[in-house]
Amino acid sequence: MNEAQYLANYDRSRYDSPLITVDAALFTFHEGQLKVLMVERSNFPEKGKWALPGGFIDMQQDQCLEDTVIRKLKEKTGVSPPYLEALNTFGNAQRDKRGWSVTVCYSALIAHQNCESHINTVADAQWVGFDQLTRMDLAFDHLDIIHCARERLKQKALYSIVPAYALPEKFTLPELQRLHEVLIGKAIQKKSFRRRIDQAGLVEDTGEKQVDAGRPAALYRMKENSGEYTFIRNLES
Amino acid sequence: MNEAQYLANYDRSRYDSPLITVDAALFTFHEGQLKVLMVERSNFPEKGKWALPGGFIDMQQDQCLEDTVIRKLKEKTGVSPPYLEALNTFGNAQRDKRGWSVTVCYSALIAHQNCESHINTVADAQWVGFDQLTRMDLAFDHLDIIHCARERLKQKALYSIVPAYALPEKFTLPELQRLHEVLIGKAIQKKSFRRRIDQAGLVEDTGEKQVDAGRPAALYRMKENSGEYTFIRNLES
DNA sequence: AAAATAGTGTCTTTTAGACACTATACG
DNA sequence: CGTATAGTGTCTAAAAGACACTATTTT
Structure with missing residues (x-):
């Protein structure tokens, strides 16, 4: 068998694989507070809880992982952020009740004024002060992810x-x-x-x-x- | 519908998703040279080319992403490395001929002497001097990944x-x-x-x-x- | 003794911390 | 004027660069 034959016969649906999503921790600084953009989940699992903006890769629309994050952030904020970087990828068998799942996470920054008007038109999205996060019910391991992003941002502030x-x-x-x-x-x-x-x-x-x-x-x-x-x-x- | 019903009905195989693999750039320092562990691919695609050690997540065996990397590195070196950290995740529609694929990459370090004997028993694995890499035919975007890992290691050497x-x-x-x-x-x-x-x-x-x-x-x-x-x-x- | 490599003493340079100072606005 | 905040001058402290020096081994 040569490579062309292998590829012609290759059927990815034969192999079971983890769920894969892309999420972003988008920060802004407003009224003396560091704030994170949070989205209320409208679907199971973790319905009604607050989560980072993100979702599944659309293999037709998205050419790369950054396309997915930017698409998801634009849905909520109307614009793409001036700063975006890979944060880390979190994956294990427990973090999602649907089973083994992986989330590729990004960290992003934006000016509050550049997206405030659009966010106000999106019912399920809002800025949350960093100190208010612990009082909210967050979905999945998103609180850990936000802490990880925040720690990285702290390091960046130092250098x-x-x-x-x-x-x-x-x-x-x-x-x-x-x-x-x-x-x-x-x-x-x-x-x-x-x-x-x-x-x-x-x-x-x-x-x-x-x-x-x-x-x-x-x-x-x-x-x-x-x-x-x-x-x-x-x-x- | 409640969450229990949703989960009972949830069937991940209904959704098409990217291929997902886990790879590691394992470095060592030997004879004055920085070396990377490379593995010759025995299967399509990119058969016969040299690649980073890695592979698919085994959802039965692996509880988290680190379990996958460590399992893959142990197969080749016989031991788990004393230093392992997340590098970056690379994903797009082009990097693998089978279609949209994502690789979660780790960077690792080990002493040459701690795995030399085991590597010699593994036919398809070998240390490659960093400067020899460009003369080899590397699979996928693995050369880019190695350069990324090497750059991070340079930064670590500075601080x-x-x-x-x-x-x-x-x-x-x-x-x-x-x-x-x-x-x-x-x-x-x-x-x-x-x-x-x-x-x-x-x-x-x-x-x-x-x-x-x-x-x-x-x-x-x-x-x-x-x-x-x-x-x-x-x-x- | 000479060569080779390991390890130190010490002066200079760079850059952050401390903190008092001046500058420019408003009421 | 006083109060508030922005912005500077300047000394000190910490840590890296430069480089000559000493120390310990082999041949």
Whole structure:
């Protein structure tokens, strides 16, 4: 038998295999809080519980795993997130009552304002403050997954400015610092925080100011590829 | 319908889903070279090409994804590796000629001596020097996966001593430094390398010496949990 | 003794922490 | 003016880079 004959005879339905889904932990920073997008399940299993946005791969529509996540996130938020990365894949015989299942998980960030209006039109989706999560009834192992994503984001806050993708395109440095402080769970020296961002040239001044209480803060925009930059030295954690 | 009824009626074979496999990039350091364990494929597709050790999840035998990798690695090496971590999951419609497929990939490290004898009894498995890989005909996207694993290992060499798991239980610091230098692709200051390991207390002196040419080197052993330690500052890359 | 490799002393450089200072807004 | 918040100056502390030095082995 040659490969062509093998492929012609190959029938995947002959083999039993685990369920496979793709999920995303989408974070944003709003009103001083880190929030995660959650979706209420309308079907069994775990009906009525809150879950991460996600679902099955559509082998016709999706060319790759990222296509699946982006499709699922667009359904809920109306847009595709500016930051998306593979988180981890969780699979075992117990996590889903239907049997052996695998979920390929992504972590994503978006500005609250960029999707708030669309989310309000989607009845089953809402932002949940990170601290409110434990009071909700979450489906599957999604709470573990969110903690895993949150831990990774904390690490990123120590050595990069990736968290900035959870803010609007134009943001102030004090705003970004507060986000990093929430992620790290500790105050950061203002001077240290600004100095490293300045020296690495990661942001550009838009010239605009944001007025609140006190002195107006300069609005910055991330420079191209600033998300890839990693500092050689971490902030203390 | 309630959940019990839903589950009783649930039949996963009704839904077509991607192929799912689990693969591992197992590295070792031997004779001054970084090597990867490769397996020659005995079946279609990609028959005769070299691939990462891996395969399908056995839903009876394996309780979780790690069980699958460890089972597959044990088949080839006779032992389970002292270091194993999730790498990434690769999935798309093109990577396997049988159609939409997903591979959950792990990265692992082991001492060459701990599995050499068993590998020699397995006809289709062998260590391949990293630099020889491009001259081989590799199956699927496994070369990309290896490069991804190698890049992650390089990063770890900059901020941890995780690569030490690719050495025997007892190793010398010059040996570990050479491994890190291969991974980083650049010479490291001997003093810097030793100082940070000393200060963090990551290794303990076994009292034994390894004689080669020149002054004998002290043999060290990693302390418990030294693999989890991350330096606050990276080596320069 | 010479060669080879292991291991140390110590000065410089880089970068974060600490914290007091100045700047610019509002009422 | 006082209060609030943004942003800077500057000293200290920690840890890596550079590199010359000493130590211990074999031949």
